[in-house]
Amino acid sequence: MTCLSTRLLVALLILGAAPLDASAQTTPVPPSTGSRFWIVGGGGFSVARAGCTDPAAPCDPSGLFANSRSILLDAGLRVSPKVDAGVEMLWVSTPVDGEAPIRTTFILGVGQLRPWDQFGFFLRAGMGISFAGNGLYSPIGRRLAPPFTTNALGLTYGTGWIVGWNRRRALQINATHHVAAIGELTTTSGESVKNIVANYWTIGAAVVLR
Numbered sequence: 001m002t003c004l005s006t007r008l009l010v011a012l013l014i015l016g017a018a019p020l021d022a023s024a025q026t027t028p029v030p031p032s033t034g035s036r037f038w039i040v041g042g043g044g045f046s047v048a049r050a051g052c053t054d055p056a057a058p059c060d061p062s063g064l065f066a067n068s069r070s071i072l073l074d075a076g077l078r079v080s081p082k083v084d085a086g087v088e089m090l091w092v093s094t095p096v097d098g099e100a101p102i103r104t105t106f107i108l109g110v111g112q113l114r115p116w117d118q119f120g121f122f123l124r125a126g127m128g129i130s131f132a133g134n135g136l137y138s139p140i141g142r143r144l145a146p147p148f149t150t151n152a153l154g155l156t157y158g159t160g161w162i163v164g165w166n167r168r169r170a171l172q173i174n175a176t177h178h179v180a181a182i183g184e185l186t187t188t189s190g191e192s193v194k195n196i197v198a199n200y201w202t203i204g205a206a207v208v209l210r
Contacts, residue, residue, distance in 0.1 A: 036078045
């Protein structure tokens with residue numbers, strides 16, 4: 001009887017220890033890296049340069065420059081720890097041919113690369129479309145008649161630095177160049193301005209939420 005009791009006790013100990021060993025061998029779950037989605041919102045100061053407004057008139061090689069303000073909104077998805085992809089919207093304005101400032105809206109697909117994990121430095125570039133028109137800028141409320149109106153190819157590239165980029169909230173400082181190949185533009189006076197390529201150099205700051 002004693003021998004049988006001993007064997008039963010040993011068998012129970014083996015069965016009881018088996019689940020512990022299985023749980024000990026389970027692969028640990030890697031820590032969460034946070035949300036893959038991100039959104040950026042902010043603003044900045046821009047210097048705008050427009051092309052020659054009249055091809056028949058002498059053109060100053062330095063172009064026409066004007067100061068402006070801009071509003072930036074980005075949203076996207078983290079592709080990898082170093083690469084982000086998303087959509088960018090930028091609103092900026094510039095005067096053309098002495099008229100009231102023309103507001104330009106950029107809607108671009110953008111990609112962003114952080115070459116080094118330990119630093120917040122990043123490079124970015126994008127391409128899409130842009131709309132030049134005060135009526136398009138504010139669809140709610142009084143519209144200009146006739147408004148500036150056109151659409152164009154939009155391009156951007158730039159660089160910047162993210163402070164605290166590995167956290168859920170961070171501050172982003174950026175320097176970008178946006179180009180709008182507007183081509184021909186009809187102004188509020190009804191005149192057509194041709195061969196317009198608008199350039200916007202912007203230095204700004206934004207809040208990053210992940």
